[in-house]
Amino acid sequence: MGRQATGVDVGLRSARFLRGQYKGNTFQVKNFSVGTHGAGSLEQAWEATEVSFKPQAARVALTGRDVNIRYTRVPEVPDWQLRKLMRFEVEEVGDTAGASVASDFNLLPDVPEVEGEDIVLLAMAREPVMDAHLAGLASAGGSLDSFAPASLGLYNAWTHYGVVEDETVLLVNIGHENTDVAIVRGPDLLFARNLSGGSGLFDAAIAQRFGVGLEQAEQIKIQHATLMPGARYDNPNAEKASRCILGAAGQLTSLLQSAVLFCRSQIKVTSLKVDRVMLCGGGAGLAGLPEYLTKGMGMTVELFDPFRVVDASALSPEDADLLDEYKLESVVALGLATMGSAPEAYSVEVLPADLRRRREFLGGTIWLVASALLALCFLVYHGTDYAGRLDGTRATASRLNRQVRTASSTHMRTDELVAKGGENDKLKAIADDLHAIAGSGEQLARVMEALEGSLPRDFWVSEITSEFAFDSGLGVQRGAERPILRIEGRSREGADAPAVQYEGFVRALRARLPRMEIKETLSPTGAVFTIDLTAFGPPATTVPEVGEG
Template identity: 25%
Template sequence: MPGNGGSAVFENIAALDIGTSAVRLLTARTGLRNFQVTGLSIEDISREEGDGPGDAVRRAIARLLAENDIRGCTVLCNLPMEKAIVRNIAFPFSDAEKISAAIPYEAEENMPFSIDELIMDFQSLRSPRSDEARIMLAATPIEAVREQVALLDTTGLRPFRMGLEANALFECYRYFNRIPDENIIQLDIGHEKTILVIAGGGDLLYTRCITGGFGAVHREIAAMNRCSIRDAQRLFESLNLDLTSIENNYQRDFYKTLGLNRSKLKKIYDRTISLVEELVEQVVLTLRSFSVEYGELEYGRVLISGGGANLAGVGHLLSRELELPVAALPFLQGYPEQAIQTQFPIVFGTMLSYLNARRHSVNFLKGEFVPDLAGGSRKIYFLATAFLSLAALIFAVNLAVSTFLNYRTGSHYTKEINERYMRYFHARQAVDDPLKAALAQVNEEKKQLSAIDVLVQPGDRVIDLLSEIVSKFPGDPDFQLTNLVINEGIARIDGQTSSSKIIDDFKNRLVDTGRFSSVDLNTNISRKNEIGFSMVIKQSGKKTPAREQAE
């Protein structure tokens, strides 16, 4: 039988489900990648006059242990849901460390007990919003765990893990489910409580324990017939009540063989119908509360389990009231008995929760209750240790081979980089660090480029200014240029010509371009046919440097 992850190889497991009316035991053996269920057993909890707390449960467990040898097994159990306080909490962040640090403060606000009196654990839940994290915080009084551990200890059992029944119920659904991404409601209808689970997309989203089960009907039968609760329970189970119609029960006449008349049958029928209606009312209220927190979901079906699922017509009533298809929770095909199909999903899920999600789901065995793993249980891990040693050896060999290959690859890489460095940078010989040498050379080129950029300003560049002035030079051969200085958009030209008209025409051509804010001309006659000139040309939009303005 395949598992969904497994925890330890060749491990013997004994999972217990201690209910109100019966104790169920599942034994299994794990392999490398699977597990095999080796036994399923159930014992009724028969209470006797004068019993103290837990006496009937101890007797039931003792009868199970007399028929099943679970020495050397890893013992798993659950804390009954009615003893747990479960709260869903949303955080505006998803960091696990921050959530762990914030939980004590949230617990003080959400729990009706002092946190010093509680054992708490939490597990992550899927959130409909990406900017928040949801958790399920579960807590119980320390004394409740102490009583449960002490009860098992008197029978010679020491639990390795104490989980939450809701997680076990969900894990059973997840194991057998073949419909991807569906939203479902699970109802495990028991003797004194009903466990409700909302699951979606393969994740547990919400859970609640609804107080009330068919034990209320048993008590009413016991009062009506003046018999024990156990006898009333047997009568109710033998009656095989059909909830679809009271007439169906009248027509069968079977109730008469149980010593019931029509009036008593009608009372039993009405009380059972009333119980189902109360359950439906609580389910509807829970769904509304959940939708406020999580958002609306479209549910595909309702899956029922527990002793209450054996009642004929209970699925029909739930389907009619909830307006959803109702089916039995799928279970092991090799066990056709109806009692096993309906009453063993939680104990089966207890094993699955340990194998698949023990690090991610609630566990109440903390602090003083952490089990001692020394002694016999250590033998379970001998083979795991051998595999770990082999893995370490393989890792060492792989590390040595990787080091050698990295050295060869590095040498080839260095050689290739050096060849490219010598080719691209015209180097004559290889260097120790070609990348560093290339980077230094590139930085030097950048410095030289920066120096050129300082000389040749961006925008209205010197070359553009010079080109514009030169294009207007006179074509006369007597025009001679003796000096040209350009500084920040201002050009000064010194020279000589044979005629003042030539230099005046040159000035006018510059002014006509409209690209210069001013063109100032000074001339002097040094000798006949030789006129010296000095011209200052200011480019538009440029200010005269402060130094030259002062002059």
């Protein structure tokens, strides 16, 4: 069962908010809200929108001229190298656009016609348009999950709630100013894009022909216009309105045909052929549009209604009726909510740079800081403990030294000193222990100083322990246990070349601690490492020079 998420699709004519969660093989709608307006900007659209619930964990649709979706064919490279390639691509676009650009990418499913390469979908958006959405979302009491192209919401709605067969389908969401398209072969996405132009083309044609404003033209379109081939008209206005939108309908047909051609050129699959077209969005409700496009495009064109398999039983009767009335307009919002709720959904998550950095900090860097604080507390605790032990040992050593001086002054003869050899051995053992305890604290301090200057930024220390033990690999034999320090740590998920960073880290550690014996291991994945070291290993041996002759 997925988490609850909200799909948000705000345009200049209307705004849709749909909240729920993906459960089993369907989506359970918990809340739905829609608002209609005639705004001139995105900011005005948000100001005119009233949401009946708080849109938490919102996936917000991006469309129009401020969004750019590119397709790049790249060799099959590691993830870190792919991220660098995409970063260069985004920086180039940002320099050309002259504005801050946010982005995210994902690989398209494998295309059989393309061998030895991956096709990357790169989505980019101008940050000012996202700032407008963020301000509006905050005013509605909501919170952002991420931004995503509306065309990917359309794709997720189809793959989760459509009749997916072994065919190529062109999905079309016709808005007022823009049209979002996705081309799908079976369950696999081939192409997604937003196009300029939508049902506003029909309104503009009627407004010019009748000499009225756009709002009145829209009402004439709804009440009188039809594109049904061979339609009979009830009155002169119906015939006049229907004939004057034929040019706009031809523009829309050309727009969809050009999208298919552009898909072929982008993914380099020249043999691609579309079998069926599925329409949704407010513009798809124009009478006779599916039949007109069927004739113009030479293939079956139908309306896409995913809500036939969506569970809306949790809605109030009023909200359920509202959803049924605006079901064509709400397909993208449903797909975005599914994208945020279903773990397996295909997704890109576009975020402004500042917000992405904050989330990366909370998701990774803050844990490094917490680990460092934990290690510091560990060192303080054990340092205090060792200091107490050292003070006690020093007192014992002082007392024993007094005993030795008393014994030396009393027993002056050599044979008596020899007789006291057992006591001298005891003193030597105590002195060795004292040296080891004192050296353990110094060993710990030196290692912490070396870690501070050597640890890569993609690595962190999860645990440090020090104990009296033996390890033949470090030259400390059984029966002669000495303080051995163990460092356990991890590398950040997705770190660039963790094995190379680790090798450099170990070399730096050996250079900073030349007098210590070091034994290190790295897991096969490069995610976990362990380092054992001690300053109490056997002293380095020097081979004497052999003279000539």
